Amino acid sequence: MTEQGVRWTAEQVLALAPDAASRKAGSELGAAGPWSEAGSSDEGTVWGVCKGSGSRPYQTVVDLADTAGPAYKCSCPSRKFPxxxxLGLLxxxxxxxxxxxxxxxxEWAEQWIRGRRQRTREKPPATGSDSARTGTADPEAARRRAQRRAERITxxxxxxxxxxxxxxxxxxxxAEHAGYDMWExxxxxMVDAQAPGLAARVRELGAIPASGPGWPVRLVEECALLHLLDQGWLRRERLPDGLAATVRSRVGLPGSPxxxxxxxRWLVLAQYDTSDSRLTTRRIWLHGADCGRTxxxxxxxxxxxxxxxxxxxGLALEAEVSxxxxxxxxxxxxxxxFAPAAPTGTRPPGMTTPEALARYVQALRDDPWLDSFPVTLGRVIPTxxxxxxxxxxxxxxxxxxxxxxxxxxxxxxxxVALSGGVPVTVFGECGHRGFTPLTAWPEGTGEAVPLC
Known part of the structure; x- marks a missing residue:
């Protein structure tokens, strides 16, 4: 990144924050006041010493050149990364x-960077599953486990x-009188049957009777989709290979790329998190500059x-995806x-709203359980x-x-502020509930503005 003389924007730095509290605290440290001995190198290293509440200041160093993403080292006792x-240093x-x-x-920063990059070079590449790397795979045992799980799902x-x-x-x-208990x-x-995809869809049914006017229609629609998924699983041997794989994925069977x-060269279009009581899921949308795929x-x-x-x-990285x-x-x-992610002025080509709807309809043919589809709208105005x-x-x-x-x-x-009544380019997810904007670009040239 620094080899190209291009630095990140504040929005891109704050996107690294693990939570809202870290984002706020990091923003307060983004001024020169508490910092001393700050510097950066052409190799993608940033370092500095930050005065804290104790007698000893905190030594902070960030390695931006790692292809796996930024790495951090700080002498503070925080367990959050970064x-x-x-965040304040960046x-x-x-x-x-x-x-x-x-x-x-x-020396203290150079020593950490040198040791970390040495360990990265010495780390063996990951190839295949854990069982394949250790040589303990038993194809027959795996087949029997898969068969038993398929029987439970059936x-x-x-x-x-x-x-x-x-x-x-x-x-x-x-359904209205039973509340959540019946669905839970x-x-x-379904969890006992090892079908987490079915379980998740069943739980969503429980919230529909309390969702306001028109809930009976929505409940019937979701029940129909769940029935379609059930029938897809029970008749999966008759389906085309691609659709059968989609059914397995929707039911909850893990797949391998x-x-x-x-x-x-993949442009980062959007990044956002969703959470439940057990898991935080991060979704990152990428757009290929040459292949045109999202x-x-x-x-x-x-x-x-x-x-x-x-x-x-707003970053772009040269990489392979499967x-x-x-x-x-x-x-x-x-x-x-093949190179660290770096800022770019590239943006995906936009389409009209009718074209976006046509893309979503086309995607539903391949995956009827699809909630939304990624599209980039060109020259639209929020109204x-x-x-x-x-x-x-x-x-x-x-x-x-x-x-x-x-x-x-x-x-x-x-x-709305970015548009000011003039057209903008907007990337988001188009579905049967409407369009959810995730990132926008101003008319002409300008940096990507995250909206989520």
Whole structure:
């Protein structure tokens, strides 16, 4: 990054923060006041000494040149990565006001960088699964385990079909009076059947009767999709290979990336986290500059902890990705990276709102259980419509409504301010509930602005 003379923006630095508290604390340390001996090198190292509440200042160093993402070292006792001192140091460096000059790293920083890069060179490359690397794989035992799990899922899907039939036979009013308990018990049965995908969809049914007017229609729609997934699993041998792989993925069977890796310069379009009581899931959307594909990286962390993989919006990395199986599936695994991620002015090509809807409809043919599909809208203007918002094409002929959740996010007002009534380019997820904007670019030239 520093070899190209390009520094990160403040938004890209703050995207590294593990939580909102770290983001706030890091922002407060992004000024020169508490820092001394700050510097940076052409090799992608930033260092500095930060005065804290104790008698000894904290020594902080960041390695930006690692292809796996930034690495941090700080003498403070924080267990968060990056800590507030690392965030503050990077914000200071991103300011480009000469506060962090080029120079020779002090011994304490140089020693850590040298040791870390040596360990990285000596680390053997990962090839295949753990069992394949250790040579303990037993194909016959794996086949028997897979067969036993498939039998459990089949039993669970059969039971779920019966419960859906009982619900429709008894009338939807029973779902309104039963509350969550009925669905939680059914979901637990799907967990016992080792079908977490079915369990997750069953739990979503429990919230629909309390979702407001029109809930019976929404409940029937979701029950129909769940019935379709059940039938897809029970008749998976008759399905085309791609659709059968999609069904296995939707039911909850793990898959492995396969096929030839695709090397490209991948633009980071968006990054956001979702959490439940057990897991934090990070979604990172990438766009290939040459291949034109938009793909999804998933990274996971234990509940309350941010996933390790961090790729701030607006960066680009030259790397290989491998696709997961399934018709229309966009998920990929990140393979070899050939250079550190660096800021770029590249943006994906935009399309009209009718073209975005057509893309979503086309994707539904391959994956009927798809909630949304990634698209980039070109030359759209955020426009209020009653109590909601929409993105209208610049000619005013057509528009896409925003999802209700998008209308309640602070990112909406960031988008409105960025537009100021003139067209912008917006990347987001288009689905049956509307469009969720995730990143925007101003007309002409300008940096990507995260909206989530």
């Amino acid at each position: 800590c507030k001192h690392a 914000l200071l460096w991103a300011g480009e006001d000469g506060t962090v000059p080029r120079g020779q790293a002090p 039993a669970g899907a059969t039971e779920l079909e019966q419960r859906l039939a009982d619900l429709l036979r008894g009338g939807l009013a029973t 018990e059914t979901a637990a049965r 396969g096929g030839p890796p695709v090397r490209d 793909v999804l990286l998933l990274s996971y962390g234990a509940a309350g902890r941010a996933p390790e993989l961090v790729l701030p919006v 696709s997961y199986p399934g018709a229309g599936q966009l998920r990929v695994a990140l393979g070899e990276q 209020p419509v009653g109590d909601s918002w929409q993105l209208a094409d610049a000619d005013g002929a057509t528009a896409l409504p925003l999802t209700p959740s998008a209308g309640a996010r602070p990112g909406l007002w960031r988008l």
